[in-house]
Amino acid sequence: MEDPPGRPCVSMSDDFMAHITEQMIQNVEVKDRTYKMKKYAKCFKGMDAVRFLVSRGYARNDDDGVKLGNCLMEMGMFSHVTRDHPLKNEDLFYRFAVHEEKFVRMASMGEKVGRPAGGLRQAGWADALLRSEHEAGAAGLQPGMPEWDRQEFTQGTKDVNVSPLDEHNIKLLDNVHPAQWTDPVPTKEKYNLVVIGAGSGGLVTAAGSAGVGARVAIVEEHLLGGDCLNVGCVPSKAIIRCARAAYEARNAAKFGLNVPVVEVNFGAVMERMRKIRAGISRHDSAARFTGLGVDVFIGHAQFRAKDTVMVNGKALKFAACVIASGATASVPPIKGLRDVPYLTNASFFNLTELPKRFGVIGTGVIGLELAQCMARFGSQVTVMGRSGKILEKEERDAVEIIQKQLVEDGITFKLHCQYKEVKKPSNGRIEVHIVNNGKPEIVVVDELLVATGRTPNVRGLDLEKAGVEYDEKKGIVVNEYLQTTAKSIYAVGDCCTEYKFTHVADAMARTVIRNALFFGAGKMSSLLIPWATFTEPEVAHVGLYEADLTKKGIKFQSFVKKLSEVDRAICDGQEEGFVKITVKEGTDKILGATIVAHNAGDMISEVSLAMQSGFGLGSIAYVIHPYPTQAEAVRMCGDLYNKTRLTAFIRSMFRNLLAWRRS
Structure with a gap:
């Protein structure tokens, strides 16, 4: 059906809210008013608007009248004269959109101004009714890590012995610790940045800084790539995949498959891991970083002064320094x-x-x-x-x-x-x-x-000579901006944080580049840190735990969708698990989430993105997810939340709309 000439195409629900607004314009006293010696043209009082909405039956009581009025404000029907307040049942001044100066000018020129320019919010009034307040960003939603007494723990062997020396490990070493490596000649001028440690935090810092034109040197004692590449994330995930294959083969009968004998060739499993690790190592290689314009030094770094690091007898002068020395396994007493x-x-x-x-x-x-x-x-x-x-x-x-x-x-x-x-x-x-x-x-x-656990690598750096404060168990002391007690020296990664994850070191590095080189003010507390444990099923988390919220006295609601109710998980035979999303009570502001699923580490990112961007749980319900996927469980939690928003007030509004449509 075509729209009437000159009339914008809107939904009947929007028409209903426009009808309420038109009734308000005709029946609420509108006149010029003065507040604190300043005159405001064509205003009405908030209390008069609430009284009208209740008297006409659009709202049951004053509280519902305030809610309905704020929905109209959300849709752009009227606003506070100084944009400082939502609708309140008080002696505050508001102005209808059609009485704003720009609309008055348009009317004087003969233009139609029955509605605000641009029409209503595309989502419509029902969306406005169901919308909850939530803050942008997710600062302050990072839980602390468990603490226990480590005073008697000692540091394990720091040097990594790569074995066996087969073709794969030789390729690895050729990339991350070449046998014939020759250090470059240090620049006579100061480096913009000297990085100590070539794990995830150090490599991201060096590559990012060189990429914006900084003169950068990086010092690594043994293997570029750090724990993540050599003895952490990469090799462990390679063998986890093999272990999953063995498990699936043994349990193939539940899928109608007959695998009579499953034999694990452990030597082949570990060789596959070494091959994968060697292939990935080219990304962290000394040759690649040299090609990026970074001076790569392989040796032990020690501070000589607040602006000088020594390595292999060479003095590296710097304007700024980043310590990314990592951590080593702790050994109990x-x-x-x-x-x-x-x-x-x-x-x-x-x-x-x-x-x-x-x-x-x-x-x-x-x-x-x-x-x-x-x-x-x-x-x-x-x-x-x-x-x-x-x-x-x-x-x-x-x-x-x-x-x-x-x-x-x-x-x-x-x-x-x-x-x-x-x-x-x-x-x-x-x-x-x-x-x-x-x-x-x-x-x-x-x-x-x-x-x-892990012990920070802080011994042997002569941090005292640079004025850098540290604790052998807790690591290097940094402030919110990742700055040490020496103002030109920063630290990132496992050597200075309790969040010992590769992706955290990466995020800290991106922050410290801005702070160290460009006078930035990025804060560690602004980082929202998710993590995952890659058992099977995986468990992933972001934000505050329920125990944290209880301890802080924050009222909350948790919405849980079990995977046994998710079609794709049922088809996959992976029904053990759930998605749990916790919000601040009375709102859809996400405070935390835990997911147990076979791909929980991937699924948690959707929640992390929503939290970081300030989107509430109710908004996730309107994000279309491909069917069937296990990630639908995240959307389903949004549906569960929105069901709680269908209050008696909203039901009464729906009844009013339906009655109006019948008239």
Whole structure:
């Protein structure tokens, strides 16, 4: 049907709100008014508007009248004369859009001005009714990490021994620590920036700074790429994928497939990992960064002064410096542990043979990811901890699902341990003597992984000579702007933060480039940090936990959609898990989210984006998701929230609209 000539195409619902506005214009007293010696033309009082809406039955009471009036304001029908207030049932002045100066001028020129220029908000009045207030950005929504006493912990072996020296590891070393590397001649002028450490934080800092024209030098003691490339994210995810393949093959029968025998070739698994790592290493190579214009020095950095770093006998003068020295595995104070050949993440990836029995001390991310892999490859795995819990920072409903799967994978947990001693008898096995739940036990393993956290790399840098304050357990002291106690020296990554994640080091590096080179004021507290644990299923989180909110006295609501109610998860046979999104009570402002799913690490980014951009949970409900996907669970949480917005007031408005349409 064509629209009447000269009349904009609008929905009947918009017409209804326009009808209310037209009735207000005809019945609410409009006149010139004076406030604080200033005259305002053609105004009405907020209290008169509320009284009118109630008297005509558009609203049931004054509170509903205020809500309806603010919906009209949201649609541009009228505004406060100085744009300082929403509609209030008070002696405040408001002006209809058609009485604004620009519309009066248009009318004097013979133009139609029955509605504000541009028409109504495209979303319509129902959207305005259901809209909730939420703040832009997500500052202040970062939870603290679990704390425990590390005073007796010591730092593990810092140097990474790459083994075996096959073609893949040789290719790796050729990229990240070339045997014949020759340091460049330092510039006679000061570098704009000297970076200490070539892990994720250091490499992003160096590449980004060089990219904007800075003269940059980077110093790496051993392997460019840091833990992430060499002994962290990249190799661990490569073997996690293999472990998943083994698990799926063993459980193929539930999909109607017959796989009679599943044999794991652990040597081939680890070779695949080494090949993948070597291929990716070209992105972090000394040659690539030299090509970007960065002076690459391979050696041990030490400060000589507040503006000078020494490496291999060469003095690097700088205008600014960024310390990105990373962290190393922490070793707990267990009698005899230092006398046995234990593994950390720095040595685990050198394994070539599958141990029959595999022990893990530690119940955090690294320990559990690798424990699940080894169990799926066929090792008898025992995980030991002291606190009675695994993944302490995560919410218990999420942890229950993860722990249930780990037990199904064959992992034995001993979570109330007192460690007495670690021994290596003459038979070559390792014995961990514990008291678990009050009972003495001996856990016998062929390989023992120690995964009890990370210690910042701050020793041996001579930070005192630069005036940089630090703590050997907590790391380098930085302010909100990532600046150390020496104003021209900054720090990023594991050496200075409790959030020891590759993506955090990356984000900190991007912030510090602005601050160190261009007098920026980027703050660490403005970073919204999501994270994921890559067990199967994965658990991912962003924002504050429910426990954090309770502790802060913030009232909240949580909306949960179980994967057992999501079609794609059912089809995939991945029904164990959920999406939980928490909002501030009475609004759709997202305060935090936890997802347990087989691709939770990918799914959490949608929530992170909404939080960072200031979009509320109600808005997510209107984002079309492809069907069928597991990410639909995120949208479904938005639907659950919007159902709570259908209050008695909104129902009455819908009834009024429908009655008006019948008239």
